[in-house]
Amino acid sequence: AQKDELSDGTKLIDKEEFIFAASGEFKPFSYLKDDLSMTGFDIEVGNAVGKELGLKPVQKRMKFKGLIEGIKTGRADAAVASHTINPDRAKHVAFSTPYYYSGPQIFTRPDSDIKTVDDLKGKEVAVAKGSTYADVAGKYTSNLKMYDSDITALKALSIGRHDAVITDFVTGKSSQQEGFKIKGQQLIERSEQAIVVPKDNPELLKRINMALQKLRDDGTLARISQKYFGQDITKKPE
């Protein structure tokens, strides 16, 4: 795939634009407004990064599990889509510095006996395809069910299917607020979420990291986080 190349070696699909991808199915990180444009925490971060880069931010929607492939094959310049940094992914794409900190949590129906990861043995756990939660869940049970989005998995859980879902605690919490009959259990581990950039584009990665630092320093990231979560999840927890 042929891209435009800037003077410093940064490659962009269009030299005027920062095209970033997200799934739009991960409320409140990315979801659709009623005009079908995406909004949410990830999107606002993406917009802020784009502006900071001096480019026009352009959002692009792709199924979550196609995002990494999409970045590799050049369907977007970057993904600002709550990707958790992990070594497998790092073999295929480059990660920016983390722009928020979170962690997978076990969700069950309210009447469930499952409380901790030890209770997951042999249980049926649904996760989103291509998410790191699939790996996490795989450590505790071999009975995995794959969905295209976290919300669909939570929906299935809520109507009585499967025993548990492992997903980001923020996502689970907002689904709960929307009336899904689910309950958060153990927080499994901490994770760092970052922007995904193609490996063959180190200049772009460098510039994104600079932009993120700027946004951290001037409080923009914290402000966006407060807006969506009422707390700042962009600071590394102690």
Next chain:
Amino acid sequence: MNSREMIKIENLNKSFGSLHVLKDIDLSVYESEVVCLVGSSGSGKSTLLRCLNFLEKKDGGSIFIRGEEISPDTHNINDVRQTVGMVFQHFNLFPHKTVLENIIEAPIIVKKIPKSEAVDEARELLQKVGLEDKADVYPSKLSGGQKQRVAIARSLAMKPDIMLFDEPTSALDPELVGEVLTTMKELADEGMTMVVVTHEMGFAREVADSIVFMNDGKILEKNCPEEFFDNPKEERTKEFLKTTALK
């Protein structure tokens, strides 16, 4: 001729939509009588036969079978049909069943006769129509004439009192017509009451006790064969006989 009335039709009328096909038909058929129904195409012969077997619903008039008036409201038509057998132009054998199975199907399923008994009777009937060696063969392997003889046997297996034939030989190659007519003649000789729609004037003249000539939905003439062929009363009958003679 026995004088017991097997079929009596009074003032029968039947229309398909706006097409008036049977017009005020009156006809009696007596026990052991062989009635041949003749007439040109479209005159209503098949329809009359099908009304007798209640495959068509009559619009008006009455049909008496052995003195009893039959109507779908008061009678179980399926039971009545068991006493009136029917043989079709295109045989309508069941292609997924062997010859024997074709014959025993209705006795077992409808009359609830034990299978072994049904088989014995079927073999007798097959012998009667000269096809005892074809019992386990599928209909597709039979000639047209053989098919029709099986169809006759199948009908007889229900022990009907009356047999209706609708052009039983007109789908057959000419050289196969004879074997079917022979079987029918034997049946007539045994005293079966028969109503036969046919274009085989030779058969009609030889076997029929009376000939009914239909034209345009009406019975124009009923007579014994000698009178009918040699001394027709109606002008239309003469014309009809002329055209059939040409064939």
Next chain:
Amino acid sequence: MNSREMIKIENLNKSFGSLHVLKDIDLSVYESEVVCLVGSSGSGKSTLLRCLNFLEKKDGGSIFIRGEEISPDTHNINDVRQTVGMVFQHFNLFPHKTVLENIIEAPIIVKKIPKSEAVDEARELLQKVGLEDKADVYPSKLSGGQKQRVAIARSLAMKPDIMLFDEPTSALDPELVGEVLTTMKELADEGMTMVVVTHEMGFAREVADSIVFMNDGKILEKNCPEEFFDNPKEERTKEFLKTTALK
């Protein structure tokens, strides 16, 4: 009869797989000659005609058109076909084109004649076959006889030197045969060289200059009509004439 040889066939052979359909055919057709090809079904008449028009590839032998030997290797067969018109039993008019479009199609597309000129000529031809009022009608609206006359006009529009007809009237209702034969007779009277496969013995007798009798892939007899019909030489010819007389 003019002595210029329009078609000369020497030792023509043709097989379909193992079926030897044309066997050592020799035949000459002279300018303005009308040759009628007759013979029983399967004798190879159509195949011979189709070889003349190169719709079938010959297996052996030579075909000369106006003295020049034609072979697909040395000649553009599409050009040759323009000098040899063909009329088919089933007309094969183009159903998606009007009568006029049917006629002007080939002159415009193949001969590259300007459209206005092609239309003028087509109208003349339509007048000739008596269908000038049908120019803008689709073939589906024509009777069989009209269709065949349009097909003849369509063929003539390419100004062929020779016209081949393969049973041009045998797909027609009897009452429509006459109009086509009349058109063909007029064509013959104008001096067109014609080879006609036909079962119309009346036409053959009246119009043909010579009659060729084919049997089992061979030409058994070629003669003038009087001799052919009244004094056939071959035993097979006599038999053939007997069966056609019966029809």
Next chain:
Amino acid sequence: MPSFSHFFQTFISSKGLFLDATLLTLKLTIVSILIGIIFGLFFALLKISRIKILEYISNAYVFLVRGTPLIVQIFILYFGFSGIFLIPDFWAAALALAFHNGAYIAEIFRGTIQSVDKGQMEAGRSLGMTRGTAMRRIILPQAFRRALPPLGNQFIIGLKDSSLAAFISMNELFNVATTLGSNHFDEMTYLLIVAIYYLVLVALLTMIVSMLEKKLAISDR
């Protein structure tokens, strides 16, 4: 495009998982076609029942299934059924596919039932059978036989359609392929591998169906 040796190695190493998925795909297809046959027969009989209201119901079913994409039907049935009563995942997927196949099978049966010569019903009735008995003993056996080749084709279509069960978390062929693909960040290789599995399955089934057709053609009538 993946290199051939990489493709080949992946093919070998993923064999076990894909064979399991093949079994699930076949199980899903077989079950959904069998249930679809029951649905299909039921609605075909409604359709030819001569009772207007039953005809309408049958028409509505066929219209709904033919008028919407399979993926929509799968989602609606999967999440919709569950609102009423919960059945295991496999059965939910199988039922959704069966609901879909059933409409097409209903049309197959309707066609073959109506293709049985009308004289067969008349012959049955003239022997004293009721409509129902004649249908059951005379018409349906013949209609079934004729339905075998189109049912075989529907089976092949159903096999391919079962790939959409991936979206309701069935670990059938397509889901395994995309899951492995996204785990190994190598979608293309796994998609090409799964394509081969489908091609082989479809080719085998096509052969079986055409053998069946030939056999029926020979023994027919």
Next chain:
Amino acid sequence: MPSFSHFFQTFISSKGLFLDATLLTLKLTIVSILIGIIFGLFFALLKISRIKILEYISNAYVFLVRGTPLIVQIFILYFGFSGIFLIPDFWAAALALAFHNGAYIAEIFRGTIQSVDKGQMEAGRSLGMTRGTAMRRIILPQAFRRALPPLGNQFIIGLKDSSLAAFISMNELFNVATTLGSNHFDEMTYLLIVAIYYLVLVALLTMIVSMLEKKLAISDR
């Protein structure tokens, strides 16, 4: 199941989005069918070319498309194309669908070309036309005409199949439905709404196709 008033309100409030999605769905379908017609015609001509190798190519194409699920084809073409050259998403989706439709359309054309009476080619050739000219001027126009009703049906199938473009991020009807559904945590309502959109579209198209069929039947021959 959602309550009727909730359903109705949602239906009204989502109208704008769904109408846009309908347009995209139609655009995608029309483009993919048009390109599919080109593919189809090309491969149908290969198939009847009498040149063995071209026939094989055409057979292989049809075999590949018929032997694998559409969703597999869409994924392979979407990601596969991208590895070679980047085309806009819409065109990637349209090409993937066209590739699929093309095989079925090729079979439609092959059928209708072969259904044109052999005498038409002979008549053309006897007038001095080359095979190519006769094919172009005489056979194809007739074959096209006969292909219209089956092409109409393929359009309806293609419309429903376009729902799978949702999985490669086209904002067509199905994608909008699932996205809105997951945003509003209310999948069912939106799925039922989108089903109605499809039903109406399919019903309209079915009417058009059957009108077309009647019109052609009248003016035929």
